[in-house]
Amino acid sequence: MRNPLSEKAVGLKPSGIRKFFDIVSEMEDAISLGVGEPDFDTPWHIRDEGIYSLEKGRTFYTSNAGLKELKIEIVNYLKRKLGVSYDYNGEVLVTVGGSEAIDIALRAMINPGEEVLIPQPSYVSYEPCAVLADAVPVIINLKAENEFRLTAQELRDAITDKTKALILPFPNNPTGAIMEREDLEAIAEVIREKDIFVISDEIYSELTYKGDHVSIVNIPGMQERTVLINGFSKSYAMTGWRLGYACGPKAILEQMTKIHQFAIMCAPTTSQYAAVEALKNGDGDVKEMREAYNQRRRYLMHAFRQMGLECFEPYGAFYVFPCIKEFGMTSEEFATRFLEEEKVAAVPGTAFGDSGEGFLRISYAYSLENLKIAIGRLEHFIKKLREEQKK
């Protein structure tokens, strides 16, 4: 029989998280700091709206780009939050999570051989999606000394004649880094000068703890060269509903909508009705959850200081990214031993790119009570390692 597989698919590196996941799932008594999704249930009024839409029989496809009502609410939301305007008709596409939006944005924009810049550490799907879109992924290794922000110099150094687009993943998973207005202004200058495009993944935009989130589209001249990606998973605790969206120039969105139409048809209808409710009446929920995350973030930073564990202060998402270089182990060794000896799962920084080496992603999408138990074990583990080093 012939080989049924595509070389491209086979060539994709399996996710570094997957391997770890397999170990953890074998250990029933392990506690985890490893999730990338909120611990809150979707607020009830949003779930209720989803249920209500099912009861009313709203079980058909919506139009390809999404429910008109939802697209209008998305436009209103972006106006309210960022002060930017989009035309609901043609500049907005409702997708199956932010993930689909990333995939089809790349497929709509990239010709074979064109380069896509991917700052790392970052979410695991950018690189494989770029490869699947026949792009050449070019990794920019972000640095701890810059608090894992992307600098203008790093960007400039990575750009070649073939560079087509930059993926901008802030607030960042796994580092928790954010880009503030002056950081964005600095890179925007390079982006305009070199005439490249931006795919801005802002799925964590509601979870920032140092003033309001600023988007790259807030910087003059950037909205027309940016595909803005966001969704409901993190801000409204709706991961399982699989709903996101992309906004951007009509020409790009038109091609994205075409790909979406053939590959997906439309995003889940129940989720779309629930999302309308989220955008209309969910601001209070977001505020409440953000406050709870912030309290946990402060707790963790305080605990790290107490135990002398080096960590820059992250102001976004729900991750902290402590440095474990002092223990003379790789991230994977550290995470594996932490799991085996203390039964706590945290994700090695290298799961998010080589520049995550020496770091550990710790999620604070857990109740304070759970965090306290896990941090108690981390403290115990670190003490043990330091004593081992003395010998």
Next chain:
Amino acid sequence: MREQILAIIEKNSRIDLKELAVILGVEEIDIVNEMAAMEAEGIICGYHTLIDWEKTSIDKVTALIEVRVTPQRGQGFDSIAERIYKYPEVRAVYLISGAYDLLVILDGKNLRDISRFVTDKLSTMDYVLSTATHFILKKYKDHGTILTKKYEDAREKITP
């Protein structure tokens, strides 16, 4: 800061003040002062414990009693409410808009206990026109806490 302190201690009055200071990003001394001030101002009225008595072997019956009264000249409902709330078995008294005037929440050991209070004490008071007693059969949620189900983390242990 007050709003944040109150939001937290309303759910967990046993929280360690050091920890409260850490999670709110302020100094412990400020928390101590603020709480003392709120106690003095009567904003914080107590630190109670939420108990699901159903799960104990102790018998307890709770009733909601709607009370219609004639307000007294010059004192409105206040003095009537006071005569009622002074009974220690009365857990709460609220002035209510609508079809009746006072809502009285009453704890007793059993039905007889409650009915004795209503017939002997409450109905015989001057100015009380009528009462309607409702017994609580099951508490699903109390003080914002769901009593019937426990939170279960159904998430995968590791996700990107």
